[in-house]
Structure formats: structure tokens, C-alpha cells
Amino acid sequence: MIQLKSVALYRGSKCLLKDANLTAYPGWHIALVGHNGCGKSSLFALLQGTLHADSGECQVPAQWRVAHMAQEVEALDTLALDYVLDGDQALRRLQRELTQAETDHDAHRIGELHQQLADIDAYTAESRAAKLLNGLGFTQAQFQLPVKSFSGGWRMRLNLAQTLMCPSDMMLLDEPTNHLDLDAILWLEDWLRNYPGTLILISHDREFIDAVSQHILHIEHQALNYYSGNYSAFEIQRAARLANQQSAFEKQQREVAHLQSFIDRFKAKASKAKQAQSRIKMLERMEKIAPAHVDSPFHFTIPAAEKVSNPLLDIGDAELGYPGKPILHKVALQLRPASRIGLIGPNGAGKSTLIKTLAGEIDLLSGRRIPGEHCKIGYFAQHQLDQLDMNATPLLTMQRNAPKTDEQTLRKYLGGFGFHGDAVHDSIGRFSGGEKARLALALIIWHKPNLLLLDEPTNHLDLEMRHALTLALQDYEGALVLVSHDRSLLRATTDDLFLVADGKVDIFNGDLDDYAKWLNDYRAQQLQNSNDPDAADAKRDRKADRQRAAEIRNQLRPLKKQIDKLEADIAKLETGKKELEEQLADPAIYDSSNKAKLADLLKQQREISATLEEKEMAWMELSEQLQQMENELS
Numbered sequence: 001m002i003q004l005k006s007v008a009l010y011r012g013s014k015c016l017l018k019d020a021n022l023t024a025y026p027g028w029h030i031a032l033v034g035h036n037g038c039g040k041s042s043l044f045a046l047l048q049g050t051l052h053a054d055s056g057e058c059q060v061p062a063q064w065r066v067a068h069m070a071q072e073v074e075a076l077d078t079l080a081l082d083y084v085l086d087g088d089q090a091l092r093r094l095q096r097e098l099t100q101a102e103t104d105h106d107a108h109r110i111g112e113l114h115q116q117l118a119d120i121d122a123y124t125a126e127s128r129a130a131k132l133l134n135g136l137g138f139t140q141a142q143f144q145l146p147v148k149s150f151s152g153g154w155r156m157r158l159n160l161a162q163t164l165m166c167p168s169d170m171m172l173l174d175e176p177t178n179h180l181d182l183d184a185i186l187w188l189e190d191w192l193r194n195y196p197g198t199l200i201l202i203s204h205d206r207e208f209i210d211a212v213s214q215h216i217l218h219i220e221h222q223a224l225n226y227y228s229g230n231y232s233a234f235e236i237q238r239a240a241r242l243a244n245q246q247s248a249f250e251k252q253q254r255e256v257a258h259l260q261s262f263i264d265r266f267k268a269k270a271s272k273a274k275q276a277q278s279r280i281k282m283l284e285r286m287e288k289i290a291p292a293h294v295d296s297p298f299h300f301t302i303p304a305a306e307k308v309s310n311p312l313l314d315i316g317d318a319e320l321g322y323p324g325k326p327i328l329h330k331v332a333l334q335l336r337p338a339s340r341i342g343l344i345g346p347n348g349a350g351k352s353t354l355i356k357t358l359a360g361e362i363d364l365l366s367g368r369r370i371p372g373e374h375c376k377i378g379y380f381a382q383h384q385l386d387q388l389d390m391n392a393t394p395l396l397t398m399q400r401n402a403p404k405t406d407e408q409t410l411r412k413y414l415g416g417f418g419f420h421g422d423a424v425h426d427s428i429g430r431f432s433g434g435e436k437a438r439l440a441l442a443l444i445i446w447h448k449p450n451l452l453l454l455d456e457p458t459n460h461l462d463l464e465m466r467h468a469l470t471l472a473l474q475d476y477e478g479a480l481v482l483v484s485h486d487r488s489l490l491r492a493t494t495d496d497l498f499l500v501a502d503g504k505v506d507i508f509n510g511d512l513d514d515y516a517k518w519l520n521d522y523r524a525q526q527l528q529n530s531n532d533p534d535a536a537d538a539k540r541d542r543k544a545d546r547q548r549a550a551e552i553r554n555q556l557r558p559l560k561k562q563i564d565k566l567e568a569d570i571a572k573l574e575t576g577k578k579e580l581e582e583q584l585a586d587p588a589i590y591d592s593s594n595k596a597k598l599a600d601l602l603k604q605q606r607e608i609s610a611t612l613e614e615k616e617m618a619w620m621e622l623s624e625q626l627q628q629m630e631n632e633l634s
Helices: 040-048 080-085 089-103 107-119 122-135 152-165 182-193 206-212 231-242 246-267 274-293 351-359 382-387 394-401 407-415 421-425 433-446 463-475 487-493 512-531 533-537 542-584 592-633
Strands: 002-011 014-024 029-033 055-059 066-068 170-174 198-202 215-220 223-228 313-322 325-335 340-344 366-371 377-380 451-455 479-483 496-501 504-508
Touching: 002 040, 014 040, 014 215, 029 040, 029 206, 029 231, 040 066, 040 170, 040 198, 066 152, 080 122, 080 152, 089 107, 089 122, 107 122, 122 152, 122 182, 152 170, 152 182, 182 206, 182 512, 198 206, 206 231, 206 487, 215 231, 223 231, 313 351, 325 351, 325 504, 340 351, 340 487, 351 377, 351 451, 351 479, 377 433, 382 433, 382 592, 394 407, 394 421, 394 433, 407 433, 433 463, 463 487, 479 487, 487 512, 496 512, 504 512, 542 592
Parallel strands: 014 223, 029 198, 029 215, 066 170, 170 198, 340 479, 340 496, 377 451, 451 479
Antiparallel strands: 002 014, 002 055, 215 223, 313 325, 313 366, 496 504
């Protein structure tokens, strides 16, 4: 078991933990929660043995094998499948020893090693690694691609697969869902539920925590507090404790009253659909847990637009995609002021393509896109974070967007997004991903859009900011289209789900639990089709299929060349970005004497980040085309 006895942890002069005690038994699945900077990652380092307690004892059984997920991966030539297999170090060691024994013609040692390999189930290792890659969204064609050919987010998936491949008694996962879509998260939940060892994870996805953990460790005010149960149980237990404090109780009542108004509002629509029923259940549960968030640093609303059209946006008989490669066909979607839509569908099916088209960032291939006279779109996507001026500050950024608004009003507004006091004068270039995402949301909301298009808005956001965003979206009077792997946000803020799959966009008659079942059936069908070519061939014209295959093969060659060039460009840009980040990590660069050099480095960083984002998006779009073409050939 794991034991912490009166542990104190410091980071520099800052105390993270004081007199922390814990006893955790083998097989426990634990979620570690707390605000950013409270010491979660430092506690991970303590359990790994890479950091030592300033006082007290941390005891982890010496014989335990510990697997942890690296946060970075180099641009390696190693093939993806081999990289995942490298996670099983015992396997790789025995394989090296077997190669040497075969070179030495040592028959006795060869026999011993084959037995040892059999004992660790080595002969199924490759198929197990392939299942991990499949579950995390990789295609078979990608198994044989080098690690360096993948973008940063997909390399993190490879890191996760390698960690899961590692035989372990304790697994430490820091934000494993950050770069995953909903499909991969659902698969990972099933995998982790069956993990027999001790699991400790850091995550900002409440439903993911609920699904895989039965114990919560909450770091608050330098104390390590243990709660039995999942995250929902933790919120209720913590709320009960906070409700006993008068100041917290007063805030609690305002929060509960706010939530009750939504329960009343949506009960009237309970007969509308299963999705509405799910939302009411969640709001009723939120009424109980609201006090757990009374000390949240984030409180903001989304003001109503001054003018509204009905409909706001009309798309009809539309082909969506890219020149020469349509992805979605005969799309018909009319967005009205009361529309609250969540987009779901398998990875690569076209959700981001649809939301980019709604935002006007991608032109229709055919059909109509008619915005209303007063349609005012607020569009959030991850690439917008890099479009922020890294040399500016939050206050300066807001002043540029609202030159006629006084400073005190802007400061108060930024405070709702966690930028308090002198933080409004901090350089954006030094912000974390979460801080940049909060500022980008603040900019979008300031302009009072009547149609919000949000593509994965919770990436990098912690639990408290996600909670604040959920409340703000519930109170928002405009239309909403949301792509998110955060099921809690989807359940609480959308009324209708639209399924993007097989080249179509259709309303989904069910809730997210029904979607999980649909996805399992979809995967099973895809696997059956790939394993039963005769059955698939019986459903199509063989001659036309051969002709189409020939056309695709002709298109594949130039497409692969484009992808290869992009991969080389991305690798070069990432190397340059890493070198700049190393220079920016030097405290001396922030001396006043280096002001000009710092400005130049930040400018270079901004330019490289923007170019890298463009290249990665181009790579993703071409890779999606390549995958679809290869699927047609298979």
C-alpha cells in the first residue's frame, strides 16, 4: 500500500502540502483534484521518486512497477507500433537477450528466454499494442508511420498507449483525456475500469473521473483531504462541509436559486426528448453539489445580443468538405435563437468540418448558406489561442477590443475569468493553455454573439472553469452549437444531439448513453466489414469498385507526397519552437536589459506557433482525406 506520513512539500518558498497523511490500498482507483498550481503534479513526482518530501515519509512498495505518462515525446524515427511496444520494458529486454543468444548460438539460453517470453505473454504483445492504438483512434495504416510524422496531440496519444502497454502495479496518469475525442475517452474508460492495479489520475473531465475512480484526494489550503466515492460523491460531501460555514452558505443559496430556475425552465420541456430528461436529472443533482463550487474564482455571464434574426443561419442541400473531396452530403440545418445542439460522431466523420462551415471558415462545395440579417457568430476553436498577441496583456487585449470602455469595467470583466489584480498586466506569451483559453472565451463573449459555435472549448480548462462555463451557457439566451468530449457540458447545455457519421448529419434520437451504445455497434460493424471482404464485396458493383480503387491509387501518390512534406515542415518548426521555449525559460531573458531580445523571441514564437498550427491543420485535413481513401480501398 501507499503511505504518506506527515509529508510537507515545497516548490521554492511556496508550501504545497503541510502535514499530509494518506493510506491507499492496492487496487484503489484515485482521482487527484485541486486548483491549478496546488501541487498535484508535485505529488505525482513524489510518488514516482523523482521528488523527495521536505519532511515526513512517502512509502511506496519497492517491488511495485510504476507506469506514468510522459508529457512530451521526441520526433523519433521509431514506428508507432514499435513505440507502443517499447512500453513493455521487460519484453524489450528479453527480446534483446534472445537476439544475443541467437547470435551466440546458445541453445540452452534460447530455450530459457522463450519460456520467459511465454511467461509474460510476449507472443500476444503485438496484437495487444494494436488494440491499444485502435482504441485510441489510430488506423492500421498509421501503425507503420514513424512517431515524428504525427502532430503533437497524436504523439500524446502514442504516449498514453505506451503507458497502458507497460505492465504495472501503479499507474499515474496526468490529464490523459486532454488530446482525446469522445470516442477514445469512452474506450479509455472501459480499459481503466478493468485495470487491476492502483490508479492515480489527474483530470478535469468530471464524467471520466466518475467512471474510473472510487476515491478522491483533494488538495486545498496545503492540506490533502480524502473522500470516499467518485467525483459526484466528493462534491456532495464537500458541499455539506462548506454549507456549515456561514459565508459559504450565503453564496450557496444564490447558486442553488440560480440552478433551480433552470430546473423549472426545462421541466416544462421534459416531454420533448430523452435528452431533455437527462438534462433535468443533471440539474437536480447539481442543486445538491452547487455549494462545492462557492469558492470558485470564475463567475461570468454571456450577455444577450442586442438584435436577433430568426432563423440565425440556414444551410440547405449542402456539400461540405474540401475541393475534390466532399465529406458531408445533402446537409440541411437551420439554426434558430433557441437552438441548443451538440454534435457527436466518430473520429474523422466531419464534426469540425461542419462547425467550420457554420462559422464561415470553409466555403460550401455546393448548396446554400444564408446567415440572418442580425446573425452575430462567436466562434471558438483551439487554433485561435495562438492568434492572441503574445506581447500583449489581458487588459491591453480587452482595451483594443473595447476602446470606449473604461479600465475599471474591463478589470471587473476579466476578474470573472480569473484574471485578478496584477494578473491583468501579465504577458500572454507566458500564459498556460488554460489561461489563454479563458482569455479567448472572454474576448468572444464580450461581443455579445447570438450564435455560439464552440469546438472543444474545455481543452486546458480546469474543473472550476468548466463549471463556470456550464452555468454561463445555461443562462445564455442565444443559439449554441457545441463539439466537446466533455459529456457533463454536453448534457447540461444542449437540448438536441446531431449525429455526424457516414457522410450525413442527422438528429440523434437518444442521449449520450445511447450514443455510447451506438458507437460500440458502429465499431463492431466497421471491424466486421474490415474482416469480411467477401460480404462487403457482395453489396457492391465489383467492376465499379475496381475502377474507383484505381482512381484512388492515382490520387494517393501526390497526397502522400504533400503529407510527407508537411511532416518534414512540422518537425522543423517544432524543433525551432522548442529552441525558442528553452531561451524563454531562461530567467535572465526577462531582465530590462534584454527587453528588445525578449520582444524578438516572443515575435518569433508567435510566428512559429501560427505557422505550425496552419501546417498541423493542413496535415490533419490531408490525413483525413488519406484515411478515407485508404478505407475505400480496404
